[in-house]
Amino acid sequence: MKKVCHKILSFTLALVVMFSTMSFTLNMHYCGGALVETALIQKAKGCGMEMNSPSVESCSIAKKNCCDNKQEVVNGQDELQISFDTLSFDQQVFITSFVYTYINLFEEISSKNLSFDDYPRPFVKRDVQVLHQTFLI
Numbered sequence: 001m002k003k004v005c006h007k008i009l010s011f012t013l014a015l016v017v018m019f020s021t022m023s024f025t026l027n028m029h030y031c032g033g034a035l036v037e038t039a040l041i042q043k044a045k046g047c048g049m050e051m052n053s054p055s056v057e058s059c060s061i062a063k064k065n066c067c068d069n070k071q072e073v074v075n076g077q078d079e080l081q082i083s084f085d086t087l088s089f090d091q092q093v094f095i096t097s098f099v100y101t102y103i104n105l106f107e108e109i110s111s112k113n114l115s116f117d118d119y120p121r122p123f124v125k126r127d128v129q130v131l132h133q134t135f136l137i
Contacts, residue, residue, distance in 0.1 A: 002106070023076040030068040044069060 029037040029044035037044045047067065087095070129135060 021076040021078070024074055026072045026074065028070045028072070030070065032066050 024040065027039045027042070027044040028035060029047065031047045036047045039045075
């Protein structure tokens with residue numbers, strides 16, 4: 001059970017580190033102010049209503065395009081402390097006390113702790129129940 005818990009915890013921590021350092025780009029296509037398409041990995045395709053640029057410079061269209069592409073970049077964390085060479089005294093005290101208490105947390109307590117094993121049983125000279133004639137029925 002302890003090994004399974006350690007494996008689950010280590011896998012979870014690895015996923016946390018991976019997702020906190022990973023960055024990604026979110027592409028969105030708006031048409032007329034409404035969100036039409038969202039793409040995470042590739043570029044958003046669009047709705048097909050984009051205006052093409054004119055082939056001749058003299059012929060220009062004064063009308064604005066109704067479509068808009070937006071791109072949001074979510075940056076991951078780049079400032080990871082890889083080496084533990086510069087630990088302060090307070091951090092060292094915390095780590096040592098945590099490890100000490102964690103190791104002693106799972107220490108088994110002996111269930112057979114009898115202090116009277118070294119002493120002999122008392123010697124009974126007479127049977128008290130027979131002597132007084134008292135019996136449980």
